[in-house]
Amino acid sequence: MSACADHELLLQGYLDGELDAANTMTFEAHLQTCVACSAELERLAALRRRIRAPGVRYEVPEQLRARIEGALRREMVDDRRTDSEERGRIPGGRVSSAGRPARRVFVPWVLSGAVAALAACLAFVMFVRLPGITISDELVASHVRSLQVTHITDVLTSDQHVVKPWFAGKVAFSPPVYELSDAGFPLVGGRLDYVGGKTVSAIVYRRRQHVINLFVWPASSAEIAAVPSRRDGYNLVGWRQGGLQFWAVSDVDPLELQRFRGLFMAHAGDAARDGE
């Protein structure tokens, strides 16, 4: 009927090819003498032949394959849209957007997927904020990331009067934007970035072939004074002005970055004197 009790698991392991050489030899020796075990092995082998017969394993219907490929393509295109927009638009989440109406029973478990995704995001944020990962590391990482992605800027213009209003409504402060091309630092544009657990504005300048990311956010007393530093081949220069914290990150020479800071601060001073 079945294998002898003390060999039942060994028999499974033998059938599945999961025994090491020593156990395999021991069990094969046992099979020579145990009728019950060899009969059980034959029974299980027959069962396996039936289960593994062609056709038992499901193949995905072509229609479903096309539907899933379409849903993946849409998801990839939709990637830039935020989840909140997506969920606000379609109650119940993305299954609804996937080519045929979702049944009502799906809403709770699809939402649980959204919760899981949110948890994953939180875990990621917490990971980023682990002790030992400093603001400087984050700034350099953001700078490097901005060089890798195809769009270094969300708003691409050399016009300071376009860049500055673009930030309005996107961040809760108004970063100063100056055109510095006369001094050899042309304005490229601006984008939103995420540093130190908050949304910051990044103003992008160029110095010959080099990119300078200028990160700006409201200064807080908790932050340490900005000391020029160098990390992974990138230079950082920070300063504080008008209640805002600035960090310029680039691979240009440290002296050039200092000059950039001087220019920027001088413009800010002029703007203040002009009674802006």
Place this chain on the structure above:
Amino acid sequence: MGPRFEELFLPHLDAAYGLARFIARDAAAADDIVQESFLRALRSFGTYRGGDTRSWLLAIVRNCCFDWSRSVRGAQSAGTDAELESLPDECSDGPETSVVRRGEIDEVRAMIQRLPEPFRETLVLRELEELSYKEIAQITGVPMGTVMSRLARARNLLTRDLEQRR
């Protein structure tokens, strides 16, 4: 990133679909489960750290299946007492029933679907996906010894089922 995800995971569409069919035992639900699994996989692709892509995907499919069955059946599927289950109504009354008696394939599939969880998923991963104990242990989150004893139980139930129906 787009094409890379598809290259890595679309080859396992059959595996994902098969597991969903056997765990959910509901053809229409399996469609939605597999689609949701692929979308979840795409969204979590950033957390994929190499390793066997099929195992990674199947773990997601499995979670989707259980999320689905929780939402549909409530706590009903919690107590599994290792006895063969009668098929849920939607299976025996559904359009597939007429086919079930006809072919050997449908008979074997029905036989597997009568297995209770967690024996059913373990058997499907081993016999149809031909995964190793180690891979099955990772996907189902139990020690390898448990995988082995679940397989023993699943096979025992199946051979008993076969003899009774002979």
